[in-house]
Amino acid sequence: MQFLGASDTAGYCVDGTTEDGPIQNGPFGWKNEDCANGYVSDLAKAFQADLEVIAIAGIGLTQNANSAQTWQMGKLTLPDFYNRTL
16 A cells, blocks of 8 residues: 555654644654554555555645645645655
């Protein structure tokens, strides 16, 4: 199974704890990013399928997070990056 996505697909904050607080799980949540423990891994296991994840937290399929401030994530969306992975 192949998954393309952004934060949820990349497992953003999945390894964090409730004790981390909003600062650790907000701006610094990428430190706890883990595709292997996110929903995509659970779905692939349920189907006994191989897993391929192409995801970047904050980079969206059609629009990036904070798109009004392009200096944060840039203008390229995931489809732009996907072409570079082949």
